[in-house]
Amino acid sequence: MGFVRNPKDVISGLLFIAIALLFAWQSRELTIGSAMRMGPGYFPLVLSVVMGLLGLIVLINGLRYPGEAPSGFAWRALVILVGATLFFGFAMRPLGFLPTLAITVFASTLASTLFRPLTALAITAVMVVFCWGVFILGLGLPLPLLGPWLGGY
Amino acid sequence: MELLDNLGLGFSVALSFQNLFYCFAGALLGTLIGVLPGLGPIATIAMLLPITFGLPPVSALIMLAGIYYGAQYGGSTTAILINLPGESSSVVTAIDGHQMAKQGKAGTALATAALGSFFAGTVATFLLALFAPPLAELALKFGPPEYFALMVLGLVASVTLASGSVVKALAMIVLGLLLGLSGQDIYTGVPRLTFNVDELADGFDFVALAMGMFGLSEIIRNLEDEHNRTLVAAKVKGLMLSKEDFKAIIGPVVRGTVLGSFLGILPGGGAMLSSFAAYSVEKKISKTPRRFGKGAIEGVAGPESANNAGAQTSFIPMLTLGIPSNPVMALMIGALIIQGITPGPNVVTDKPDLFWGVIASMWVGNFMLVLLNLPLIGLWVRLLTVPYHVMYPAIIAFCCIGVYSVNNNTFDVYTMALFGILGYALVKLDCEPAPLLLGFVIGPMLEEYLRRAMLISRGDPMVFVTRPISAILLLLAAIALVVVLLPSVQKGREEAFKE
Known part of the structure; x- marks a missing residue:
């Protein structure tokens, strides 16, 4: 070229x-x-x-005119984070808020090269409790906690 | 004294218990998220936008304004303490602010930023109250051709004042305009540019687009090279300014305020341009320009005052003409439209409580920032020590929940993912995404005014040049475009942005 x-x-x-x-x-x-x-x-x-x-x-x-080629793509982050976002959209209705959130958060921790399993689990747990408190209890968003696939409504 | 009456009305709205709370919450949340490295005001506002949907319009706008100042102030804190400016307007602050922090004067730098911003905010609020109503009155005489010309000028100006390639920025604006046109045609109701997707019948969701472009893609970009940041000052001391410090900053603060207030009103202006300009002015008039870049207090005071003044006065065209002069104002307009309010000159007369309430709340918000930030600085410092890889999954979760909850719609979440990819690709290709957002919000208005203007003139495009105001505006746009494309100016621009 x-x-x-x-x-x-x-x-x-x-x-x-x-x-x-x-x-x-x-x-x-x-x-x-x-x-x-x-x-x-x-x-x-x-x-x-x-x-x-x-x-x-x-x-x-x-x-x-000469110039640089794009470089330094964060492929791992791109694929994992876009995947996690798509999963959130896909799973929200069938799985419900809590499981979807937990999987999305855990999956997105994998995007970092500094990933540690225990930290990731801790972040997931904290986020689920925090979001449940803020969005469901606090702001009262009408989101089903468990979806029909898991026996919810 | 009509002005005093109006301000009285404004303060009665802004000081109601409810609005004080939202102002406070906005400033606090804005600072909280703005302090996170790599998240500027646009991302912060986009992320917190859904929270305000349930509020009455006045409270929503007050809260958003609070978020804006908070985010901007938080960005300065990050710039000073870890040299990681979250957005372009605090790049300048980082130059000298971070050097000051290294010399153990982080407290002085932070206090200078806070007090400078507060002074600038106070002055700019008065300017806003003084000049917005007459401008709105003038705008009432504007017909479709004038509006069209004004929007063209705004779009062109935003390109010429941005960094990077002009042609690429123009292309980004046009892309934004096209994306904004997607959905139903306003006159015939025909669905268009929907790519045969039913969910796009109402067009692309504004929040999803903004969060994808500025939330998701920013996070991906920040994950490109992960290294442990070092915090310069684990403990910030000496938040009080000495007498010498006061003497040193008073000039830069006043000059920064004047410069910022003026540049903020210009289409395409706002916080970033103001802080760049203020920094170069301070450096030029300084007797000891060599100190700049090595921890000069003037290099913090000037830009910080200027960017706050510019942030404030950029509300003037937004509130009076309904035209966003920068991406943050585009977000504000998006929020107003979602609230069912069409921004424009009528807002001043039809919704005086909204108009004056927001103006008064700006001053209240700035006051709160000072109260909030100086004592809470320890908290922000601790927040900065939380590593990014622990922080970003939470941001992803908030983005997803936020986008989903706007319409309870999974398609919006997919839209966010799509614009996350597009935004990241464009950033990697050196195409700034900010002009796209501006185009996206202006797109439908631009088309509407163009169609109306052509209908009135019976299809004669001369209408844009035979009416004096629109002719002048278009001429200015043309001059701006020609000037910025001149080779000599282009070189100068590159150098100016490198500095």
């Missing part, structure tokens, strides 16, 4: 163009209307074009 001088800019440019195309494709079935009576598709389409052009400029700059 000798012609890619600034990988960060090239990737950003491509990302912006891709998103612009996605939005343009999304607005294809909307009425465009005229400048006087703009339809729902007018502004999104204009913005998509602008964004595509900006992406192109970023891309071209990335091919012309």
Whole structure:
């Protein structure tokens, strides 16, 4: 990839163009209307074009001027934390508040390289009790403590 | 004295037992979370936003304002004590504040920050009370073209004043605008840009987007390199300022306040720009500029006053025009809209209790911060000793619960995860996520005013240049854009932000 001088800019440019195309494709079935009576598709389409052009400029700059490649990704943290968040969303209804929270907190402690099992269990226990106290007792959020999969309602 | 009457009304609202409590709770919670390294005001407000939904609008806004000051003050504490500024506006404080702490003068630095902020807050509150109503009156004469032009100016200005690539920041704004348009079209009710997902019929959830971009992705970023931080001062002593200290800071505090108050009103301005500007001013006029970077007390006093003044006066365009000048104000507007209040010039006349109550509570909030922070500094120090890997799972849990509880909707939690990934990717590509949030909030308003303006003018785009106010605003936007794209200015900008 000798012609890619600034990988960060090239990737950003491509990302912006891709998103612009996605939005343009999304607005294809909307009425465009005229400048006087703009339809729902007018502004999104204009913005998509602008964004595509900006992406192109970023891309071209990335091919012309040197720069750094992105590095130092926290892959472990990214995968585990996004996974824990998705799990929370998925499990909230079927499992209920307390088990979901416990698993989410415990899972997210795994994202750190400084993970220790005992500390993780302690954090989980403290968080479950604390959140139960604050959100259920204190703020009275209407969250089922145990979901239908665990014999709750 | 209409002003006094209005302030009287404001204080009667702000000093009610309920609102005092929320103001106090906001300042306390804001400081508590803002003190955590790596969490700035945007993340803090996004995270605590759901708590305020159940409150009446006045209390909610008072609490959010309290959270904002608290978070900002907490960020300064972290910057001074462990040299880990949570957000860009306390980067400057860290330069000299941390050096002072190393020399055993952490107490002096913290007290300077607190008193400087309090003075600036008091002045800025009066400026707000003085200038907001006439501005709102002027804004009532604004038609759709003027609003459109004003928003364009605000968006452009926020780009030119941010750090990093201008083109990328513009692209981020446009991305934010597009994301903001998702959902039902206001005129025809047609669902659009929903990617065939039923849950997106009302668009992307504001809280989920903000928490993903600023909560989740920040935590991932902080986990990139984990090392044990060292706290400079385990015990902070000497919170009292000596006479010499007072003499040394009074000038910087006053200059910082004036500068910050002015820069805060500008679209795109606010806390960060103010503190950068104040620091360079202090360094320029100092007789001994060499001391800067080595623990100069002026380097703490000036920026800290300026960022608080700027934070305060940035409420002026938000409350009077309904236009956010920075991402924090975008969050405030988001909160107001969720509360069913459309921010704009009408708020001053229609909801005087809200308007004046919030203004008065700003002063109360600043006062509370001083009362709260100087005695409680030991607590914050202890909080700073808690390692990050013990702290972040709790933040993840709060984010999840917060996002879920807004609408009792699991889809919002998935949205947060999605924007967590996107936010992290964009940060790794050197694309600042803050302009995106600004665009997201402004997107629907910008389109509405554009469509209305074009309807009035029968499709003639000349309407934006034939009306004087909108022409001037657009001209300013164009100048700002051209100036910042000039090669010489770009170089200067890079140097200014490096400093």
